[in-house]
Amino acid sequence: MKVLVTGSSGWLGRHLVPMLRDAGWSPVGLDVAPGEQTDVVASVADQNAIAALFCRHDFDAVMHGGALHKPDIARFPPQAFVDVNVSGTLNLLRAATARPGARFVFTSTTSLMISQAIRDERATKAVWLDEDAGPLEPRNIYGVTKLAAEGLCRLHHLEHGLAVVVLRTARFFPEDDDTITALSGPNLKANELLHRRATVQDVARACLAALDRAPQIGFGLYVVSAPTPFTRDDLGALKADAPAVIRRLFPEAEALYRRAGWRLPQSIGRVYNGGRITRQLGFVYRTSFGDILEALRCGDPAPIDHDPNYGSPILRASQAEAARR
Template sequence: MQVLLTGSSGWLGRFLAPLLRKAGHDVTGLDVASGADTDIVGSVADRALIDRVFAERGIEAVIHGAALHKPDIIRYPAQRFVDVNVTGTLNLLEAAVAAGHDRFVMTSTTSLMIDQRIRDEAGDAAIWLDESAGPLAPRNIYGVTKLAAEGLCRIHHLTHGIGCIILRTGRFFPEDDDTHQLLSGPNMKANELLHRRLTVEDAARAHLMALEQAPALGCETFILSAPTPFSRDEVRGLKQDASAVIARHFPDAASLYARQGWHLPRSIGRVYDASRAERIMGFRCETDFGSVLAALREGTDMPFAHDANYVSPQVQSLAD
């Protein structure tokens, strides 16, 4: 198929574009920043550009990964988030319907599920988050606009029948966390694979699978995160003494971490349950916390990317 990939210069795009080509698709990359997999530099908010790309490239399907993200809040006004995340999604959906498409995949975020109560993690038990969690009350303009974009996907499916798969991804960014500095970046990423992170490679694989299955699935929303080893009946223990719960599942985790100079989490306040994607779409992340421990045992590289100096192409273009 002729696939339009938005956000093609971003972290996900640079892994997803080659995967799509390997699967036999012709990829047109669209991004506001130039990149190796970007054919057209421009914004999804530009409807005339979108219509021209569809016409000239014969686009048959869309994977919509372009967005302004949470770190962009300090760089752009709220209106820009609406323009890109909401109007941009609407532009693509309307163009896809007009072209007679049967599939549309949108990268969303688990961030829109985190209201202030969940963010504060003040309760005595971890919060178990799956696709049924709600009511949703995003705490910033990023989450608000991504939730609106999800709604646009749903109404276009209901009105026009286009298959829309919404992928609420957990964390997969390569850089250090911009709010937590107590642990090293690799230590934090390893810990997060227990309950809120996946690798960019797994995120790319999920998008490819969603593209293939969208017409049959209709309109579905899936959380994407590494499979958690925990169960719902462990949420109190996770909040009060996560290390003890982890030890039940991974008896040698503490000793392996100690050799690395790392620390296991003392408390876990939320757990993303990605099991629905496995049940409905047949997708399961290949990399999980067990993969980290295997690497520590064998002395091999970590199974996830970490780059403390990573700067997104969009941010870099602002600095140039």
């Protein structure tokens, strides 16, 4: 069966396309920048290009991961986010709806769940974030447009019967955080696996699980984040003294971190719960914080992808366009 994969030159796409191929799918990669897994260089915002692509291929599914992301806010105006994240998604949904029996998987973001109050950590305890969290008050144009795109996905299921699964993915980018600099990239990513990150490999595998189950689900929305060891009962303590909670759950953690020259988080203000996708789809994450500690214990490389020099396809495309001028 043939699947269109948008964002195929990106970090997720370069892992997802080979997995799809290994699973028996015939992927066609679409991105604004060339890449090893990209067959067509075009924007999802180009309605004519999308229509022509669907005319050439009889797609059974769309795996939509192409988007402008949060770091792009500094590089692109709000209209670009609307064009790519909203209009681009609408272009794909319309084309998929015209294919009887097609299925659609949309990679959204947990970022749209973060209001300014949550971002500022104004609460006296950590905030528990799952699929039922709300009201949703995205704090920037990235979150606003991704939430709008989710609404379009839901609408096309309700009005046209399109089988759609929305995946709100936690952090999985390989580059350094653009706001947090107190910890090294690998240290920060290891900490985040406790409460707000997944490996790109697990995110790609979640996309495959969603693609397989979409016809049975009809419409589904799932948070994708590595299994957190915390419960709601830990939320107050996590905000006040996160190391104490971590020591209780992982007695070796502090010593292993000290040996690596790392530091545990002192306070945790939010916890993503990505368990529903396991309960409803049978998806099993392969990497958690416990695997980080096991690697440190054995002296092995931590199962974290870190590349401080990684640049997104949209940035590469913009740089190439500027060089041509």
